[in-house]
Amino acid sequence: MEGSAVSDSQDGQIASPRRAPSQQRSRERVERMLAAASALIAEQGSDAMRMGEVAERAGVSIGSLYQFFPDKRAIIWALAERYTAESQACIAAALAEVNDAEGLRQAFSELVDIYYRLFLAEPVMRDIWSGTQADKALRELELADSRANAEFLTAVLKRLRPSADPEALETTAFLIWQMGEAAMRLAISVDRQEGDRLVAAYKRMALRELLGA
Amino acid sequence: MEGSAVSDSQDGQIASPRRAPSQQRSRERVERMLAAASALIAEQGSDAMRMGEVAERAGVSIGSLYQFFPDKRAIIWALAERYTAESQACIAAALAEVNDAEGLRQAFSELVDIYYRLFLAEPVMRDIWSGTQADKALRELELADSRANAEFLTAVLKRLRPSADPEALETTAFLIWQMGEAAMRLAISVDRQEGDRLVAAYKRMALRELLGA
């Protein structure tokens, strides 16, 4: 029982694949399952997504689905993980080279715009991040992701303001990041015009905090 | 069929009592149902709350429960509505008399503290606001509540800065309010010390925005 590759989701813990697909065939099938889940979430939201429907659309049996995903949340979690990994790389790249205030202003402004467009365009991401508050495992993932992203920001701030209290900078960066996600969620849930204004206001506030020591 | 007091919850719409309790007896029973639900949510969270358990603990049958609440969400919604009504009155009172910058600073600071303590102390409120993102009806309620609260803040800002663009003030107030709720949710999901720092940082940022024109 030890040494098994199995890792079930329990309580609020992370739900990784029940069994890692080792053969080419199963890897392809798992991809089909994820694609089906993604499509269904885009159409109706993750809450309305039925496991039977995912299996049917992926052209596999319900048993196969559960061979690789211990439960429904695990599928959503797997999709969320992909998004976070992608966006984290993007964020790291955008902030890595920033060395002055003007650079930070530009990079941050661009990041906010990218995120906003992503939220507007990606129903799956939107849905998953919405459910983030209710699901413990997803919330952990989002918090971890947010901390990681905030760290890139902290690194920039430490470069720009070496004399400031590092802990305070960390708190500020983390808060700004989380508030950004809150602002985005808010922005996409009101009409487009108000959403744009809200994002612009957030950007202004965040930059004031980041730049105006 | 017209003129009935029935108002079922549909899709993402508001779920009000299926039938308004008109007799003393039923009013007391509805109170017991709400109390039972509240206790169960405090113990295990609204997701784990079972309708059968609510009925049992309230000492009524499952049928009686559904006589007054069209579905599970309606009970949660009813509890949420009480909280929002209470806190809105409190906020309105705190902001009504504010007429200068120093008054705003004090009133806002106090409000943030009150809210933070409330979030820390009230597991039910915490749980309900967490689920707010996933449930359409709850989200509507929270948005409406947030807009109402933001309006009190907007009124103050208009008094303090009569020459500013009113629409911009509204956007700012709404955003600050929503970010506050995000900051609170974040603060209670990390350890207490970091939570305190996050709330303090939020307060500082919000006040800078509110006061420093």
Next chain:
DNA sequence: TGGCAAATGTGAGGATTACTCACATTTGCA
């Protein structure tokens, strides 16, 4: 190449739970 263990595939059925409904009881009122 044959054979075998491990990996993968299957879907009927178990278990849980929100919710319904046909019928019983209680209440307010003329």
Next chain:
DNA sequence: TGCAAATGTGAGTAATCCTCACATTTGCCA
């Protein structure tokens, strides 16, 4: 007192997640 409306009941229905005993396929080695 009688009766209609309000209220109360809980076994039963439906929907859905997930399991499990068994079938099939694959990789691998003698």
